[in-house]
Amino acid sequence: MRVPEQDPVIDRLLALWSESDRTLPSEPRLAELTGASRASVREALIRLEERGYVHRTQGARTTPNRRLPAVGRRIDEQFDHSLSITGAGYTPHLALVSSERVVLAPSATRFDDLADGTTVLRTVKVWSVDGAPYALAEDLVPVSSAAELDPRSPVFDLAEAANGVQVAWETLWVDAVALDEERAAALGAPAAIPVIEMTYCGYGADDRVGYWSREVQLAAPVGLRNALIRRVHRA
Known part of the structure; x- marks a missing residue:
């Protein structure tokens, strides 16, 4: 991040x-x-x-x-997982599960608000900590050119290369869900276990969307627990 x-x-x-x-x-x-x-x-x-x-x-x-x-990994700041894992004293590994250009069509499983017919680079990545799977992210990056893209790059770098958006903000939604079979298989985890799912929308200062991302994490090792730092205002 x-x-x-x-x-x-x-x-x-x-x-x-x-x-x-x-x-x-x-x-x-x-x-x-x-x-x-x-x-x-x-x-x-x-x-x-x-x-x-x-x-x-x-x-x-x-x-x-x-x-x-x-506090571990701050969810109010954006860091690449590999940097967070290294910073916590562990060895990171990034596995690119899949990468493809697709045209978005109506679907009940969509987690984005991009227009139907938008061409995106869809990637699925898994990060491991000292060899143990830790986090899986599915990214949708709108593509406005035929330029070659490195799907292993951090999603905010992909956005800048794919659609020219320098992401300035993220909106984040957090849900508790049961892990579905597809993501469970990629993480080597049992299906239906409870996990935290975070859905992000990254957009630029001009409000253009650079990416949508949906992420789940397994139980985090010490130093990688998610934390939110916020100021307290008293009446």
């Missing part, structure tokens, strides 16, 4: 964040340490707070979120 775009100020603040055990220095001191203006530091701190890295209180210093490194 994709690492959020960084700027140099955020990179420097994250380095300080990783070294701090209590509070970060004041904004003027952070400006000195990073070589940035106070306005740039303030904007970077706002963005880091939105991502859950720090908590800021008016009149007090900025406190780092010490629990963040232990």
Whole structure:
């Protein structure tokens, strides 16, 4: 999954964040340490707070979120599974189960809202962790040209190559489902076991759809459990 775009100020603040055990220095001191203006530091701190890295209180210093490194895989940020698995200290393996260009037709099993007749690259991929199957994703990427595509690429890279959409947002739906026989076979798991299914729509700043994706995961090893970091607003 994709690492959020960084700027140099955020990179420097994250380095300080990783070294701090209590509070970060004041904004003027952070400006000195990073070589940035106070306005740039303030904007970077706002963005880091939105991502859950720090908590800021008016009149007090900025406190780092010490629990963040232990949360595992963040579903509020987009990373390729191979990067997440490697980052958790495991060996990843990606298996391309299938890849084909298809024209979408009406079907009760469709999980996308693309128009009937849309040509898409449909891929099914399975990621393994130290040899044990972990996650399966079915991606539908609209194709606007005959360009050669590498189906093993991350879905957001495929979208940019296939239809020119630089994905800026994802909408995510989460359901508890019984694992169907087709996906169970690909994962080497028993059919009908309960799993979490996540359906994503990735789209650009201009609202064009770059991809639809449907994913299921088996029980995650330590360090790969899904976590959502969100701010709490009190009345």
